[in-house]
Amino acid sequence: MRVLPLFFYLMMLFIPQVLFAQVGEYLKGRVLEIDSEEPLPGANVYWESAPQEGVVTDLDGNFTIRTISLPAKLVISFVGFEQSVRNITGKDLEKYQRFFLKPEELNLEEVIVSGRALDQNVRGLDMGKSVVPIETIKNIPALFGEVDLLRSLQLLPGVQTAGEGTTGLFVRGGSADQNLVQLDGAPVYNPSHFFGFFSVFNPDALQGVEFYKGNIPASLGGRISSVVDISLREGNYQKIKGEGGIGTISSRLTLDGPLFSDKSSFVVSGRRTYADMFLRLSNNENLRNNSLYFYDLSGKFTFRLGERDKVSLSSYYGSDFLGLSRQFGFGWENWVNSLVWTRKINAKTYFDLNAYYSKYRYAVGFDDPDTGFDWDNVLSESGLRAHWTYLANESTQIQWGVHSQFYHFSPISLRPSEGSNIEPIGTNPRYGVQNNFFISASKELSTEFAIEAGLRWGLYNQVGRGVDYIYEGSIPGPNVTVLDSIPFGPFENMKFYQGLEPRLSLRYLIQENLSFKAAYNRNFQYVQVASNSSAGLPIDRWIPAGTYIPPIRGDQVSLGFFKNLRDNRWELSLEGYYKDFQNIIDLRQGANVLFTDNVETEILSGEGYAYGLEFLLKKNVGKTTGWLGYTYSRTWRRILGISGDNWYNPRFDRPHDVTLVLNHEFSKRWSANMTFVYTTGQAVTFPIGTYEMDNQRVPLYGVQRNADRFPDYHRMDASITWKNVDKGRKWRGSWNFSVYNLYGRKNPFSYQFTDIINDQINFDPRSGEEIISRRPGVVMTYLFTFLPALTYNFQF
Known part of the structure; x- marks a missing residue:
């Protein structure tokens, strides 16, 4: 297989315009909020004389x-806006229509927290x-x-976290790297700040998020567990607006408005922490010289090129830095x-073209005359996606397209400082080219039965540049002799894989408000x-499939x-799933993958499976909204060479998971929110004994991996918000007071098995103090107990 030729794209661009040039009897339009011109997803559109023939607006x-x-x-x-009724004539079909809705004065019984059709969860094909x-x-x-966006997703059934304070997602038995997180169609390889405590997405700049953990559309792929599809919002086309906040650890500001005319708009957003500023106020010189901060900037520029075309350019840049006493960075x-x-090609056919570039880089530096070094790495992905949608009629929709990707994994480089005793380390680059073709169709076969089928290839x-190694016995291993190496030139084929990825979804409407899906x-x-690391670290090494590392295959069957209930005020769902993994990888005991060019010698692959049952009860309307979720799930792996060749649980296997989210509106000014989380402790390996080495006690571990568990994790968070809702003011502000871990639960972050000397956890042998007693012990580290925060948010 070679890189997709340019003429194929050109052919795909023009064929649909020939095939579907005829104009059908359809009205096409867009529903917007009158002041901000923000789109209103989930608005109901229907003919007054035929309300049963209605449709719902998209995102x-x-x-x-x-x-x-x-x-x-x-x-x-x-919901929440005044109804609009417009008389439509034949002339209105000739051009794209825009409809503006005005917010209305609502009592609290009509507040809704969903931007979609109220019965979409029952009637839609999505699982x-x-x-x-x-x-x-x-x-x-x-x-x-x-x-935090990603931390909010952790509150959904079927989604678990690696532990306290982390934003990593573990979806239905998959690891964190098995989730595709993309921003306006471009992948984000490390979606976290502060070593995983916060996600990189500023919510003020976002339009919405769609999260797929079951039936992933054929147009999306590349990961086997889930897709987090995030979109930046468009700016206001009429006037400049702004919003932001000043918080305990960071501040943020977002501005949007018209760019050159009412046909173009912009959104720019920025956020920065100021923990490093407080460090400079310390009397301790060591603390004063430390640095700890993150910041991010994002922008989106949108241009309407007539009624048929729209072009948008979006960009995000985020940076984190930790510096210790000017020696370590x-x-x-x-x-x-x-x-x-x-x-918009015509009334039935739509076309989207997405070109993107995503780069992730990390760097480590240590300033020391004897052991100083600089270490950095870069990986990037470039892609082009063409996507067509054809609305044959009200009950039939067809989508197809092509997606090409180019992966670039730069050499890992460790360069010693001048005079350093450390040896330089370098690896070879790795490149990959991937072409995907997809097609899907959905059809309402009857009032009760609907089907969607898709295929992704x-x-x-x-490809080169790169090097393949030849091992004795053709099986790589840490103690296996390398017989030879084969260099490859630029774009020379090194290894080829292909795979068909079918999708099938069914919905049967048992009653008007009850459906079964598979x-x-x-x-x-x-x-x-x-x-x-199970939580994910900034220095984690991404590797492409190659000669000795095949791609992972994941198969999932789900039923629900x-x-x-009560006129769509309540949603109730019960979903079960079973997943099968092939070629799943894990590391050998004591493996080191950061600096080796023979990474395949540190990796073993095998099989796995996961199953679970997810329950969700959600209230969408009223003074009190929120949801209750429960998940029972298990995850198992079997990889020869690990855990005695027996089945074992990865660290993120957590059988029981309960989440409760509540939001209550006391009045237009006051509201309160609460979340509660309970989950089984993560699977870990505790030592089974100790032995002496160099006069130190060293832990001894058994063969079985992750046979032990941390204590169960639970936590309650709460917040209260006061907002100024007086109309006519250009500046509107609100105060939010929140408490993380309301009752101060000491959830373990780690355990250290060590000697307790003189009954002191942090005893320093260099202090000269006489050693009176020594005993083996376990030291638990926890991160947060009762943690309050105050934030001022504003709009203008």
């Missing part, structure tokens, strides 16, 4: 509805999909008052760019992380019942 507020006998009255409604409104995310109590950064062209090449998904993953 961009767009809709297409089949016409009836014209003229006729079209009704547009959205394991969550659409989380940004306002809901902002209401959830947060660590240090820092609102550790930093990492993300740079993500995306260009999207959206075109991935073709992957590991889905099957197969996914291949061609890049993955080799790491000793979905029911709405």
Whole structure:
């Protein structure tokens, strides 16, 4: 397989315009909020004389509805906004229509926390999909008052975390690197700040997030567990607006408005912590010279090129840095760019072209005359995705397209400082080219029965420049002799893989408000992380599939019942799933993958499976909203050479998981929020004894991996918000007071098995103090107990 030729893209661009040039009897339009011109996803659009023939707007507020006998009255409604009724004539079909809705004065009984059709969870074909409104995310109590998107997703059934304070997602038995996190179609390889305590996404700059953990669409792929599809919002086309916040650990500001005219807009957003500023106030010189901060900047520029075309350019840059006494420095950064062209070919056919570039880099430096060094690494992905959608009729939709990706994994380089005793270390670069073709179709076969089928075909090449090693016996290992090495030139084929990824989803409507759904998904993953850490570290090593490392294959079957209660005020769902993993990787005991060019010698691969049952009860409307979720899940792996060749649990296997999220509106000014989390402790390996080496007691570990567990984890967070809702003011502010870990639970972060000397945990043998007693002991480290935070948010 070779890189996809340019003429194929050109052919795909023009064929649909020839095939579908005819214009059908459809009305196409967009529903917007009148002041901000923000799109209103989930708005209801229907003919007054035929309300049963209605449609719902998509995430961009767009809709297409089949016409009836014209003229006729079209009704547009959205909870929280005044209803709009417009008389439509035949002339209105000739151009793209825009409909503006005004917010209305609502009592609290009509507050809604979902930006989609109220019965979408019952009638839609989606399984394991969550659409989380940004306002809901902002209401959830947060660590240090820092609102966090990924931490909010951890509160959904089927999603677990690595531990205290981390944003890593472990979805239905998959590891953190098995989740595709993308921003406007561009992948983000390290979506966290502060070593995983915060995600890189500023919620003020976001339009929405779609989270897939079950039936992943054929247009998306590359990871076997989930997709987190995040979009930056468009700016206001009429006037400049702003919002931001001043918090305990960081401040943020977002501005948006028209760019050159009412046909273009911009959004720019920035956020920075100031922990390093407080360190400079310390009387301790060592602390004063330390640095600890992160910042991020994002922007989106949108241009409407007539009624048919829209182009948007978005960019994100984020950076973290930790510096200790000017001797040690550790930093990492993300740079993500995306260009999207959206075109309406005709009333039935739409085209999207997405070009992107994403780069992740980290660097470590140690300033010491004897052991100083500089160590850095860069990885990047470039891609081009073309996507067509054809609306054959109200009950049939077809999508198809192509997605090409180019992976670049730079050599890992460790360069000693002048005079340092450390030896230089370097590796060879790794490159990969992947082409994906996808097609899917959905069809309402009857009022009760609907089906969606799709197929994704991935073709992957590991290409040069690079080096392949020949091992004795053809099986790599830490003690296996390397017989030879084979160099490859630029774009010379080194290894080829391909795989068909079918998708199938069914929905049967048992009653008006009760449905049964089933889905099957197969996914291949061609890049993955080799790491000793379950939580994910900035220095984790991404590796592409190659001669000795095949891609991971994941198959998932899921079944579920979905029911709405009391006029869609309550959602109730029960989903079960089973996943099968092939070619799943793990590290040998004591493996070191950071600096070796023979990374395949430190990795073993095998099989695994996961199963679970997820329960969700959600209240969407009223003074009190929120959800209760429970997950029972198990995850197992078997890899020859690990855990005595027996089945074992990875660290993120947590059988029981309970989450409760509540939001209560006392009045237009006062609201309160609470979350509670309970989960089984993570699986770990405790030592079974000790032995003496160099006059020190060293832990002895058994063969079985992760046979022990931390204590169960539980925590309650709470917050209260006061906001100024007086109308007519240009400046609107609110105060949020939150408490993380309300009752001060000491959840373990780590355990250290060591000697306790003189009954002191931190005894210093160099102090000269006489050693009276020595005994083996266990020291538990926890991160947070009762942690308050205060944030001032504003809009203008």
